[in-house]
Amino acid sequence: MQEKLTFAIVGTGSRGVLCFGELLKKRSDCTIKALCDRNAIRAKIAAGKLGSPAIYTDLELLLKEAKPDAVIITTPDASHEECAVKALKHKVNILIDKPLATTVKGCRNIIREAEKSGKVAMMGFNLRHAPLLMKLKEIVETGVLGRIFLVENREFYSNGRTYMARWNGRKSSSGGLWIHKGSHDFDVFNWLFGFPKPCKVAAFAGMNVFIPDGFPFPLEKDIRPGPCCSECHYAENGLCKDAYPHTEEEWSGEARKLDGYVKDSCIYLSDRSVHDNGFAIVEYENGVRACHMECFVTGMSDRFYTVVGTLGQASLSLAGCTLTVLKRWSNEKIVYEIPEPRGGHAGADPGLLESFIRAIRGTEPNTATFDQGMLSTAIGEAAELSRAENRVVFLKELLDPGEAPQKGDSAAIKRYFNATVGE
Numbered sequence: 001m002q003e004k005l006t007f008a009i010v011g012t013g014s015r016g017v018l019c020f021g022e023l024l025k026k027r028s029d030c031t032i033k034a035l036c037d038r039n040a041i042r043a044k045i046a047a048g049k050l051g052s053p054a055i056y057t058d059l060e061l062l063l064k065e066a067k068p069d070a071v072i073i074t075t076p077d078a079s080h081e082e083c084a085v086k087a088l089k090h091k092v093n094i095l096i097d098k099p100l101a102t103t104v105k106g107c108r109n110i111i112r113e114a115e116k117s118g119k120v121a122m123m124g125f126n127l128r129h130a131p132l133l134m135k136l137k138e139i140v141e142t143g144v145l146g147r148i149f150l151v152e153n154r155e156f157y158s159n160g161r162t163y164m165a166r167w168n169g170r171k172s173s174s175g176g177l178w179i180h181k182g183s184h185d186f187d188v189f190n191w192l193f194g195f196p197k198p199c200k201v202a203a204f205a206g207m208n209v210f211i212p213d214g215f216p217f218p219l220e221k222d223i224r225p226g227p228c229c230s231e232c233h234y235a236e237n238g239l240c241k242d243a244y245p246h247t248e249e250e251w252s253g254e255a256r257k258l259d260g261y262v263k264d265s266c267i268y269l270s271d272r273s274v275h276d277n278g279f280a281i282v283e284y285e286n287g288v289r290a291c292h293m294e295c296f297v298t299g300m301s302d303r304f305y306t307v308v309g310t311l312g313q314a315s316l317s318l319a320g321c322t323l324t325v326l327k328r329w330s331n332e333k334i335v336y337e338i339p340e341p342r343g344g345h346a347g348a349d350p351g352l353l354e355s356f357i358r359a360i361r362g363t364e365p366n367t368a369t370f371d372q373g374m375l376s377t378a379i380g381e382a383a384e385l386s387r388a389e390n391r392v393v394f395l396k397e398l399l400d401p402g403e404a405p406q407k408g409d410s411a412a413i414k415r416y417f418n419a420t421v422g423e
């Protein structure tokens, strides 16, 4: 019988509890030993759902006392660096949900510490485990599409509107949505094509809809909307179709009072600094151009991919179960079907956890490294910069900021200073 792996989850919010907590709870080869959240009430409620592990508000203390084999970090993006560095100093295996950090600088700090720890340090790039995207990668690698030169992903995400309601909507917490959200998708581009070197990024994005003048219903005289859905007249009376009230005990009442974290601020009036729609284009050294569109003003959630090569093109809808290849001259159509995926994110979440566990047990290599995490953050950061400064951003500006590689830099970081990136 294999010894059980012990886990700590840092950040007992949606992702920590509903994804990793629930998945770990179902496994007989793992135990959740401890939880950490800076909000003690939220941690306690999470513990009640996840088999009563020990709870902490201080990560340092958790690491000293609970000594887990592995830590999973699911705190808001801007705190990943601090949490990761603390955990890595204790030499534990670590999985960080995307993005690695909100800046390239933060990523480099984490990578340096990970190199010293010698433990498994894996990115939570769950989309790589979505069966349809795995099929797409396999098709790209067989060469049936020829030499790839163009890829497009159009993402519609209805829940994306709720980014405006919480920390995700503030650049100081999420790095901006090209990092928070786009890092997923930029990583899929990088991974699909074997990590070619990205050179330039241009992005156009803005807030067109979730603005104070944008209420899609008439406001009644003397009745102001907000400040949050759980207290809003228009949400309560069903007039606001975007209402997203959080009345669960971990997000309301005493828990909310404790840290002031409001998860359902009015998406039209809240204070935020991100976009609700936009396009980001990446050009790689090998000539591939990739366009990622994200639109959070929508009633649906899906990603539509098209990959074009010299011999044909492939397309898929991630919410579906088919991938279609169309050959260039014959127009021959090949349709690949996959079984209905099970689990969150088009079947990707269980695969991500499984791959972390196998890497810890040494039965499979770590295929989602932190340097790859840094690469997608770099593209996201470049897209944010492009949007803010109305210009094309060269990745060199971020990845080679004029510093020589330093002692402690990983081999991967050193590669960024040279001409090639990737494996």
Ligand SMILES: NC(=O)c1ccc[n+]([C@@H]2O[C@H](COP(=O)([O-])OP(=O)(O)OC[C@H]3O[C@@H](n4cnc5c(N)ncnc54)[C@H](O)[C@@H]3O)[C@@H](O)[C@H]2O)c1
Pocket: 010, 011, 012, 013, 014, 015, 016, 036, 037, 038, 039, 042, 073, 074, 075, 076, 077, 079, 083, 097, 098, 099, 124, 125, 126, 180, 261, 345
């Ligand atoms: N891979 C994916 O598909 C996916 C999907 C959603 C979110 N995410 C990522 O997961 C992470 C968590 O997102 P979420 O939506 O679950 O957030 P959330 O707001 O639901 O939960 C975050 C929790 O972290 C706690 N917290 C904040 N700072 C902390 C700190 N320094 N130490 C300990 N606890 C802290 C908060 O109190 C809260 O309980 C983010 O990095 C996000 O980008 C990934």
